[in-house]
Amino acid sequence: KRPYIYVTRKCSEEQLQPLYEIADVEMWAEEEKPCPREVLLEKVTNADALLTMLSDSIDQELLDKGTQLKVVANLAVGFDNINVQYANEKGIVVCNTPDILTDTTADLTFGLLLTSARRLIEAADYVKDNQWKSWAPLLLAGHDVHHKTIGIVGMGKIGQAVAKRATGFDMKILYHNRTRNEEAETTLGAKFCRFDELLTSSDFVVCLAPLTKETKNLFDLEAFKKMKNTGIFINASRGAVVNEEDLYQALVNKEIAAAGLDVFLHEPIQADHPLVGLNNVVAFPHIGSASLETRYSMMNLCATNIKAVLSGEEPKTKVTI
Ligand code: GLV
């Protein structure tokens, strides 16, 4: 019997070609909305493999229903939406898409930093809204990026790629991580520091730490208060690493100057989300890895990983915890 693979969101069939060769592939067909939980709970019952999105919760309940399930390939580097430990206990392999999205995500993160510092969205809206009446000395004046200090929290591959971009802007680079990143220290001159030391010394605090028990709510009011009043906070990892009410307070009370956010606690957020109403917040809809090239590569990697596991081979990028 051919294996059955369920794909929870419309993907490019061309990129998933390796799967069509070996299995019956079914894809959630609606372009505009995600596969509802009830549908996924039903589909998993006879699925040999799932290709999932970071917005799907692959929890114990779902894994228990997947009695034939052998592999879950998540279209993301992050895997906090999956109970990996439970999956592994049941012999289910979990795969993610590291490496291929590193530079794309670093570009977006640094772009978000530049956008927040130089008020680029406000500036573009200003022209589109027909508000530009004259040149003025302090019109839309923002903060410099070059020669400032960037503090990167979570110095994995993406953090290191952001640090590399920062060297081109002559920035001083600080970082905090569970373990030292010697390559970043020797090749980029990044300096390891304690979390609170990074907060007090950085002009830009950039969060790229994965969401874990240890990083949940890491950025709370206490953390924001330690930052400079001119400091800018950038988050491109997961929303739950931040206490959003505390961030809102910190922005309103001018504990920090601005924030650039690609991720939120409950996605998608709506325009009436308190943070979005602040003019010193730039909000993006979780597009870190969203270039056509990278998203196609991610789909292809998921397909390659699923094919490997179903063929009894070792997948390229298995999650190990
Ligand atoms: C996106 O957030 C990812 O984890 O790939």
Ligand code: GLV
């Ligand atoms: C700005 O365009 C300047 O010439 O200073």
